[in-house]
Amino acid sequence: MKAKKAALWTIVIVAALLLVMLLVYRHIQQGHWLEEHHAVQTVTENVYGLQTVSEIEQFTMDKHYTIIYGTKDDQPAIVWSSDDEIQVEYASSGVSKDQVRGYVQSAHPEAEVLRVTAGKWEGQLVWEAFYKLKQPEGERYYYDFYLFKNGQKLDTFTLSKR
Numbered sequence: 001m002k003a004k005k006a007a008l009w010t011i012v013i014v015a016a017l018l019l020v021m022l023l024v025y026r027h028i029q030q031g032h033w034l035e036e037h038h039a040v041q042t043v044t045e046n047v048y049g050l051q052t053v054s055e056i057e058q059f060t061m062d063k064h065y066t067i068i069y070g071t072k073d074d075q076p077a078i079v080w081s082s083d084d085e086i087q088v089e090y091a092s093s094g095v096s097k098d099q100v101r102g103y104v105q106s107a108h109p110e111a112e113v114l115r116v117t118a119g120k121w122e123g124q125l126v127w128e129a130f131y132k133l134k135q136p137e138g139e140r141y142y143y144d145f146y147l148f149k150n151g152q153k154l155d156t157f158t159l160s161k162r
Contacts, residue, residue, distance in 0.1 A: 124147060138161045145157075
């Protein structure tokens with residue numbers, strides 16, 4: 001009987017801890033979720049005319065941007081939204097994520113591209129490619145920046161070895 005009581009109390013305590021963890025997680029993420037919701041609402045309900053939203057990413061360099069992928073006038077579009085500016089471009093007015101992945105793979109065939117994100121850096125619309133290369137001493141991570149409009153490589157940031 002004691003073993004059943006102990007097992008029951010263990011289950012109750014574990015359930016309570018999981019509930020507390022869930023509530024803390026929701027509290028921490030709530031600001032982020034509200035920011036994304038506000039950005040999407042702004043670009044879909046105002047003159048920016050985004051019809052659908054397919055993906056949302058965050059980008060932080062000079063400033064923080066919420067990047068929203070969707071459609072405008074039935075064409076793929078990308079929105080760069082910050083606290084004080086919103087810029088909308090048709091995806092066809094620049095190079096694509098897949099093209100940027102290809103640029104990295106061409107330069108470094110052994111690279112594992114982890115992420116390609118639209119962003120704004122030094123006043124220019126860019127693609128940020130985050131990738132890693134295996135080296136004899138370990139792995140090294142890199143950020144490459146490419147102009148959105150034509151794919152011209154701007155710079156590479158090299159992180160320390162891991």
